[in-house]
Amino acid sequence: MIRWWTAMGLTGLASSFYCIATDNRWFYRHIVMRVSRVFDAETAHVMAVRLAKLGVLPRCNQTDDNILNTKLWGKDFVNPVGLAAGFDKDAVACYQLFDIGFGFIEVGSITPLPQDGNPKPRVFRLLADQGVINRYGFNSCGHADAAGRLKLWKSKRDHYPGKVLGVNLGKNKTSQDTFSDYQKGVLTLGDYVDYIVINVSSPNTPGLRRMQEKEKLMDLLSKLLAVRNELKNKPPLLVKVSPDLSQQEKEDVATVVCSEKAKVDGLIIGNTTLQRPPSLHSIHGSEKGGLSGQPLKELSTQNISEFYQLTKGQVPIIGVGGVSSGQDAYDKILAGASLVQVYTALVYDGPVLIKYIKKDLAQLLRQNGFSSVQEAVGRKHR
Template structure:
């Protein structure tokens, strides 16, 4: 296999010498090496601006392009700056849980080389909201400073893309702890701690690896949960931009009735999105 990546005018080639090395590693170890490399800035940076035709506006947020990195790659917000610098229009960290938890026993990630896929059974492993909030707070300040210095030299009529802390739209994916008895309290606590850094929030009720989580996709359960999370978010003080949009992540293997129930809740409570 031979892969070429053109980024910031430099040509990076991953040859047959590289792929076998990663194939020898445990899949989760290989994944963490990639996160660590991005956190340390050992990845190419895309310095060329996106073509204006790729820009779009959703929820009042201006995305420089429609390609985003989904939650699950940087679960603990270790590499926000490095990953956004790769050129993504958005990045979603998490899923984050209120208190740290190990997740499922290892091995829990399995590479399917012939099929070109991966089986993930991590089970919401997370360092918890305190660690994630600390990282997001530090990176938020640095990204804001970098954005101020970059825009000061740009044209005044240039369209500004990005979120509240600079380039890239940052989403935070929220999950519950396995042993939680008060599920809504988990999500409310996360909103209180993390929403100030988020350009949008995601309530994750889709993981089959967390006991009782998919049960929250039921019509009444989902409605009660979303109402509590919305109330917690709306009670906070927000500037002109308003509170971060709230989305819900649902499972893919739902019945037609399940989908209709979820759609009814989304419309009734004016959710900002589903995926």
């Protein structure tokens, strides 16, 4: 009997090693990520960042398919699939996260001063909907702490050709001067990174989303572009918008970002939503906070389409919201995204997902007669 159990145990162990070594998607989705759910969502998040920092997450050592190599703002990207803001909030694991296979990583949101964010619990898995609701409220280590690590990244930057690092900036909850908070971020962190994101769309910082109003946004972005122009490297400056804007608000944002005064280098579409689709099944569906993942996917792709048309394709778009497959990434590229980002799907599929998104995206591009990502951007509208 003991021998039988030993044999079974060894077989199970060997199969697990085999599945891990071969990045078996089913094994990660149904075993590894299920096991991670013995921890609450925030603990699992903190542990995932620590494991990433230790470099023990699965690596994707394959060279990216040439069809995925792309260029934006004069920068090379080995592939157009990035990690969205909010996973590595304090920029503690950026090098190691590239090993998973991302073409670019966005750290943050980082606030000027350290702050704890909202009381716990503040992150919830919506299993039945393949979504997440979070109300972290910008828990952040602050600029000074992150600056040391980003400076180090900058010094090693040449070892990472084709990999791009962006920083996403937030504001402190109690700060009365929003411009000053973002200005500090641009000045303190801007020269260490490849792009900067002004996040005015988090639903978890009171009043922040009002910065998307036409006059406020025009004023904020024109001043921040001037600040950015003082930097040595002048990294591209992007603005991240909410998926909950009305038609008029979208038109206003498009007018601002296409104007001479406030012509930013890109839009990130978009952040989490406060909407709750009637189709939500999960018990946590009524928690307060921003919803992400599958329930956000169509809304996000629709917004990318609209902004691409409103801006006449003049402002590059990073598409984010519910990407969990090559097809999802492809749909967002056709709708107008030059690059895409992933977050919530990693909670359900684990890091091996990135390898499969890239493989399927390359196949879809070829099948549909495209020879590059750039060629496919916005094709739905032509």
